[in-house]
Amino acid sequence: MKKLIVGVGGMTNGGKSTLSRSLKEKIPNSVIIAQDSFFKDDSVVPVDGNGFKQFDTLDALHMDAMMSQVDAWRRDPQAFLKEAGQTAKRVTSSANHVFVLIVEGFLIFNHRPLNQLMNKRYFLEIPYDICKKRRSLRVYKPPDPPGYFDGHVWPMYLRNRQEMESTATGILFLDGLKSKEELLAAVYQDVSQEINTPREED
Ligand SMILES: Nc1ncnc2c1ncn2[C@@H]1O[C@H](COP(=O)(O)OP(=O)(O)OP(=O)(O)O)[C@@H](O)[C@H]1O
Numbered sequence: 162m163k164k165l166i167v168g169v170g171g172m173t174n175g176g177k178s179t180l181s182r183s184l185k186e187k188i189p190n191s192v193i194i195a196q197d198s199f200f201k202d203d204s205v206v207p208v209d210g211n212g213f214k215q216f217d218t219l220d221a222l223h224m225d226a227m228m229s230q231v232d233a234w235r236r237d238p239q240a241f242l243k244e245a246g247q248t249a250k251r252v253t254s255s256a257n258h259v260f261v262l263i264v265e266g267f268l269i270f271n272h273r274p275l276n277q278l279m280n281k282r283y284f285l286e287i288p289y290d291i292c293k294k295r296r297s298l299r300v301y302k303p304p305d306p307p308g309y310f311d312g313h314v315w316p317m318y319l320r321n322r323q324e325m326e327s328t329a330t331g332i333l334f335l336d337g338l339k340s341k342e343e344l345l346a347a348v349y350q351d352v353s354q355e356i357n358t359p360r361e362e363d
């Protein structure tokens with residue numbers, strides 16, 4: 162059985178969820194684990210001197226719980242798919258089984274134990290003004306307070322990105338301004354190549 166972990170990282174509102182969902186639709190036996198599902202409860206996330214909740218850091222996430230999910234998939238991808246309500250479809254012969262885990266999130270390459278498991282790494286980037294615009298149209302829980310983007314989100318992005326670039330390698334940067342279709346086609350082609358490359362069983 163072959164297993165592949167694909168990381169779809171990127172800036173907030175870079176288009177990670179959109180791309181990941183389309184990839185999942187196209188790749189048989191694939192499943193998504195999204196980092197946003199692991200945010201700690203609002204009440205335990207500290208506030209900085211300006212009153213901004215410190216959400217854009219690994220400390221705001223239950224990374225241990227996320228890693229447990231990833232480990233569960235690694236142990237038994239088929240059982241994981243079933244539990245996720247996604248029974249393996251379009252499987253031809255057992256020798257050809259390739260299970261794909263799509264890990265999606267804004268800080269997936271900043272967490273070393275997760276980053277080192279990835280076979281492929283993509284990072285969606287968009288310019289500051291587009292990012293700010295797209296973010297302003299979104300409602301998070303809790304919603305962004307006034308000034309949050311410039312006071313917390315953007316400075317933390319710059320810091321996290323610097324850290325990512327100093328620790329993670331093999332990241333393919335993608336222009337998030339390209340159309341959804343173009344992005345999907347490019348990543349699908351690249352992942353398909355990896356799926357069809359013979360690899361050591363693990
Ligand atoms: N290629 C694209 N071109 C234009 N708009 C896009 C593209 N991809 C996504 N969008 C739009 O940008 C917004 C953010 O997309 P999405 O939710 O996929 O981003 P994200 O990176 O998962 O965000 P988050 O920071 O919440 O995790 C959505 O309104 C989506 O429709």
Ligand SMILES: NC(=O)c1ccc[n+]([C@@H]2O[C@H](CO)[C@@H](O)[C@H]2O)c1
Nearest residue numbers: 173197200216217267301302303314
């Ligand atoms: N619980 C959440 O999902 C949550 C709460 C507050 C803020 N966020 C934002 O999500 C983005 C990552 O996708 C980060 O920029 C957070 O600010 C998420």
